[in-house]
Amino acid sequence: MAAVDLRAVSKTYDGRQFAVRAVSLSVPDGELAVFVGPSGCGKSTLLRMIAGLETISQGDIAIGDMRVNDLPARERDIAMVFQDYALYPHKSVMENMAFGLRLRRTPEAEIRRRVGDAADLLQIGPLLDRKPAALSGGQRQRVAIGRAIVRQPKVFLFDEPLSNLDAQLRTDMRAEIKRLHQRLGTTIIYVTHDQVEAMTLASRIAVLHAGQLQQYDTPARLYRQPGNLFVAGFMGSPPMNRLAATLTPQSVEWGGGAFCLRPAGWTAPWPEQVPLVLGVRPEHVMVGPAPADALTGQATVALVEPLGAETLVTLQVGRQTLVCRASSDMTVTTGDTLTFSVHPRHLHAFHPDSGAIW
Amino acid sequence: MPTGRRPAAPPVGVFWWFVAPFALLTLVFGVWPIVLAVQTSFTASATALQPNAKWVGWANYAVLWSDPIFANALQRTLLYTGLAVFSTIVAALLYALLLQSVWIGRGRLFFKVAVFLPVVTPDIAGYVVWRWLYDQSFGAINTALDALGLPLFGGIASTSTVLGAVMVAELWHHVGFYVVIFWANLALCDKGQSEAAQMDGANAWQHFWHVLLPQLRPALLVNSVYALIQYLKTFTVVAVMTKGGPNETTNFVSYYAYQLFDQGRYGEATAMATVLFALILLLSALAMHFQVRSRLP
Amino acid sequence: MMRPAHLLLRGLAYGTALLVTFVCLYPFFWMLVSAFRTSKAILASPLRPWPESLSLSVLSELAEIGGTPLWVYAGNSVLITTASTVLGILVTAVGAYALVRRPDFWLFRAFRLGFLATIMYPYMLLVIPVYIVMYKIGLLGSYTGIVLFLAVGPIQFFLFEQFFQTMPKSVLEAAVVDGATEWQILFRVVLPMAMPVVATAAIITFLLNWSQWLPILVVSKSPATYTLPVALLNLNGELGVNFQGIMAMSVLTTLPVILFFLLAQRRVMSGMTAGAVKG
Numbered sequence: 001m002a003a004v005d006l007r008a009v010s011k012t013y014d015g016r017q018f019a020v021r022a023v024s025l026s027v028p029d030g031e032l033a034v035f036v037g038p039s040g041c042g043k044s045t046l047l048r049m050i051a052g053l054e055t056i057s058q059g060d061i062a063i064g065d066m067r068v069n070d071l072p073a074r075e076r077d078i079a080m081v082f083q084d085y086a087l088y089p090h091k092s093v094m095e096n097m098a099f100g101l102r103l104r105r106t107p108e109a110e111i112r113r114r115v116g117d118a119a120d121l122l123q124i125g126p127l128l129d130r131k132p133a134a135l136s137g138g139q140r141q142r143v144a145i146g147r148a149i150v151r152q153p154k155v156f157l158f159d160e161p162l163s164n165l166d167a168q169l170r171t172d173m174r175a176e177i178k179r180l181h182q183r184l185g186t187t188i189i190y191v192t193h194d195q196v197e198a199m200t201l202a203s204r205i206a207v208l209h210a211g212q213l214q215q216y217d218t219p220a221r222l223y224r225q226p227g228n229l230f231v232a233g234f235m236g237s238p239p240m241n242r243l244a245a246t247l248t249p250q251s252v253e254w255g256g257g258a259f260c261l262r263p264a265g266w267t268a269p270w271p272e273q274v275p276l277v278l279g280v281r282p283e284h285v286m287v288g289p290a291p292a293d294a295l296t297g298q299a300t301v302a303l304v305e306p307l308g309a310e311t312l313v314t315l316q317v318g319r320q321t322l323v324c325r326a327s328s329d330m331t332v333t334t335g336d337t338l339t340f341s342v343h344p345r346h347l348h349a350f351h352p353d354s355g356a357i358w
Numbered sequence: 359m360p361t362g363r364r365p366a367a368p369p370v371g372v373f374w375w376f377v378a379p380f381a382l383l384t385l386v387f388g389v390w391p392i393v394l395a396v397q398t399s400f401t402a403s404a405t406a407l408q409p410n411a412k413w414v415g416w417a418n419y420a421v422l423w424s425d426p427i428f429a430n431a432l433q434r435t436l437l438y439t440g441l442a443v444f445s446t447i448v449a450a451l452l453y454a455l456l457l458q459s460v461w462i463g464r465g466r467l468f469f470k471v472a473v474f475l476p477v478v479t480p481d482i483a484g485y486v487v488w489r490w491l492y493d494q495s496f497g498a499i500n501t502a503l504d505a506l507g508l509p510l511f512g513g514i515a516s517t518s519t520v521l522g523a524v525m526v527a528e529l530w531h532h533v534g535f536y537v538v539i540f541w542a543n544l545a546l547c548d549k550g551q552s553e554a555a556q557m558d559g560a561n562a563w564q565h566f567w568h569v570l571l572p573q574l575r576p577a578l579l580v581n582s583v584y585a586l587i588q589y590l591k592t593f594t595v596v597a598v599m600t601k602g603g604p605n606e607t608t609n610f611v612s613y614y615a616y617q618l619f620d621q622g623r624y625g626e627a628t629a630m631a632t633v634l635f636a637l638i639l640l641l642s643a644l645a646m647h648f649q650v651r652s653r654l655p
Numbered sequence: 656m657m658r659p660a661h662l663l664l665r666g667l668a669y670g671t672a673l674l675v676t677f678v679c680l681y682p683f684f685w686m687l688v689s690a691f692r693t694s695k696a697i698l699a700s701p702l703r704p705w706p707e708s709l710s711l712s713v714l715s716e717l718a719e720i721g722g723t724p725l726w727v728y729a730g731n732s733v734l735i736t737t738a739s740t741v742l743g744i745l746v747t748a749v750g751a752y753a754l755v756r757r758p759d760f761w762l763f764r765a766f767r768l769g770f771l772a773t774i775m776y777p778y779m780l781l782v783i784p785v786y787i788v789m790y791k792i793g794l795l796g797s798y799t800g801i802v803l804f805l806a807v808g809p810i811q812f813f814l815f816e817q818f819f820q821t822m823p824k825s826v827l828e829a830a831v832v833d834g835a836t837e838w839q840i841l842f843r844v845v846l847p848m849a850m851p852v853v854a855t856a857a858i859i860t861f862l863l864n865w866s867q868w869l870p871i872l873v874v875s876k877s878p879a880t881y882t883l884p885v886a887l888l889n890l891n892g893e894l895g896v897n898f899q900g901i902m903a904m905s906v907l908t909t910l911p912v913i914l915f916f917l918l919a920q921r922r923v924m925s926g927m928t929a930g931a932v933k934g
Binding site for chain 1: 823825826828829830831832833834835836839843844847848850
């Protein structure tokens with residue numbers, strides 16, 4: 001068990017294209033950190049650099065206070081679970097799990113014990129004699145996890161392990177992985193493109209985009225206080241509403257109207273006509289009677305999507321749209337006009353060009 | 359913070375050991391002989407095997423150029439190869455189409471295995487039998503023709519029919535290979551397109567011409583070149599059946615080169631081999647060029 | 656479409672296929688039948704579909720051709736073919752693996768190119784310079800020389816190359832993370848996974864090498880190292896009119912190959928054509 005430290009880690013190809021650019025973060029011992037981001041953001045590359053499957057172009061990676069840049073993968077005491085399971089097709093489940101231990105000349109009794117324990121933990125005991133071809137996707141995934149567990153490594157690395165499973169299985173396995181982490185307490189670094197997985201599993205999430213770290217924080221803080229426009233739009237489903245607005249000395253104007261917004265303690269001169277992006281999460285857009293100091297506006301209902309537990313209502317405000325999470329009791333139809341409200345404390349402001357928080 | 363090392367190409371290390379035996383064999387029994395052959399083609403035949411072979415420049419090639427036998431051999435080789443390749447590819451394609459069609463239900467595998475059997479047969483044994491089948495007086499073919507009252511077949515005894523006879527024997531040996539290839543390619547053809555064509559009302563010929571053929575074009579091209587290279591090397595059939603005759607009619611380049619080798623005219627033999635090799639390289643390069651072009655939309 | 660038209664087409668189709676099959680198989684049939692008939696009988700009625708008697712006396716006639724016992728030729732065939740197959744498969748598999756794992760290394764690219772050049776060279780004519788090479792390294796007339804020359808071939812290489820290229824890299828990475836060295840990866844993960852391809856390549860190589868004759872003829876210094884096909888060629892000349900002997904010899908040369916093929920035809924057909932099928 002060990003902490004993992006990344007210090008200004010970069011990966012370049014031919015010295016020009018950056019797959020990963022100066023990422024720095026620390027995963028404390030025993031935590032489950034998730035690297036999340038869209039395809040091509042560099043999360044897998046980062047994981048593979050920690051594993052030793054990719055060379056590190058710049059920066060340092062330390063596992064448990066030991067710099068591992070020059071250590072080959074087999075000496076880093078890590079174990080990895082691959083997206084396509086990567087089981088040895090010609091070996092039985094038992095042999096798949098035992099292979100790493102056999103290579104290290106672990107005594108036979110110890111091997112049997114560890115494999116047995118892992119098999120019990122993952123409930124794959126009856127499958128030990130089978131070959132991978134005879135297993136289902138979910139079973140194969142468990143074997144892949146089992147193979148990692150028996151190694152008793154300092155760090156577990158998961159590379160999008162649930163992507164190849166169907167939706168129901170994914171939900172079940174997600175919970176299992178969380179339970180496993182609670183049982184074993186080993187440091188885990190988990191890569192996924194699915195922000196729901198990230199939110200449910202992680203102690204802390206690293207959001208990556210185009211090779212750069214956007215924000216590294218707890219799920220709650222990422223959600224409530226996104227550091228930039230990208231994180232704001234990436235985390236949360238349906239995504240945060242982002243509206244183009246203009247800040248004037250008197251008010252903030254946006255498609256639906258103007259309102260006055262003066263943060264407490266603002267001492268600098270009030271800017272003239274500054275464009276910015278306002279963000280508000282769908283669940284914070286209220287329809288119906290508005291609370292006292294909320295901002296209100298008029299809107300036309302453009303789309304109604306009943307989900308059962310709630311209804312997503314898309315509101316047309318001027319030329320922009322707002323998605324609102326309404327209760328399923330609400331009866332609105334397309335074309336209705338209604339009043340909506342937003343409390344100022346639920347507003348986020350971002351620079352339109354850089355996406356930085358305003 | 360100290361910067362990490364630059365990304366280096368992964369070390370080759372261990373893989374040297376893995377590739378060594380293979381590389382060694384390829385070099386000693388492949389590349390070295392080829393280089394040696396080219397080298398020998400520039401030396402005087404009498405001295406070829408000695409350490410200080412006499413350098414004669416292009417002399418051997420000049421001899422070839424003015425050798426009427428060689429000129430004929432080249433001409434005949436090209437003619438034979440062209441005909442053989444065309445016949446093989448067309449016949450193989452047609453037979454593959456037939457076997458894959460709906461008109462043949464059961465027994466597909468049997469026909470496939472039967473046509474492939476001659477491919478795996480040791481060619482010497484196969485051609486020995488064909489030689490006797492063609493025999494003028496006692497061969498099975500002429501005996502059968504005679505019994506049916508049909509004119510006898512000149513077989514390998516007559517200069518007018520020997521090329522055809524040899525070609526039939528070679529086709530017997532090679533067609534199966536291409537039948538299986540085209541069979542596999544046909545199986546890979548887009549069923550969706552065929553069904554669309556069926557709904558559009560295409561008949562068998564239109565289906566073949568407009569749907570199958572375009573998809574088969576790359577395969578046809580590649581295999582034509584493959585067949586070209588294969589037939590340019592025609593040797594065994596001549597060695598077994600005709601020994602270059604009658605009257606040099608089947609004295610193809612590769613056989614003629616071997617004869618010269620047998621006579622100790624190493625310089626000229628290797629010159630001929632080099633010419634043939636250059637021809638094959640040229641054809642392969644052309645084929646790859648066309649292959650690349652055909653991939654463009 | 657009317658049924659009679661269907662039936663007619665079907666009949667034509669089967670008829671054509673049967674005709675082609677007949678042409679393909681008749682030579683074997685004739686070969687087999689003639690092996691049991693005396694030369695006189697063959698000359699008298701070549702088309703007779705059944706031998707007069709099923710005696711194997713011809714074998715005693717063949718017992719010594721070219722001064723060497725028949726069983727020596729047969730033994731040579733078995734020995735040389737097996738040895739060159741085993742060696743060839745091992746060397747080519749491991750070599751192809753190395754080339755696929757490090758495709759960008761310039762020297763490896765050169766090796767691959769050298770190999771391609773070798774197979775494009777008119778094979779029969781390669782024996783001319785190989786003769787010289789054998790002479791220079793002193794392997795002329797030896798079993799070693801013959802086996803080494805026959806060891807490397809295109810089909811095995813392309814089969815292995817194709818397999819290794821389509822092998823999932825993540826399994827190799829899993830082995831690396833599990834702690835395996837490259838040697839261990841090759842012998843404990845990759846080669847076991849490649850067993851089906853090894854089997855296919857071995858069978859095809861065996862079939863092809865059994866049929867080889869010119870390299871063996873050229874490299875040999877005496878009939879003592881001839882294999883069955885080579886002896887057959889010589890026999891063609893020496894025994895002249897002993898048709899029965901020739902046919903019997905042909906059968907001996909062909910039968911093992913045919914049997915081998917029939918036992919594994921699917922594998923052989925798909926393996927031999929693998930490189931040429933575009934897909």
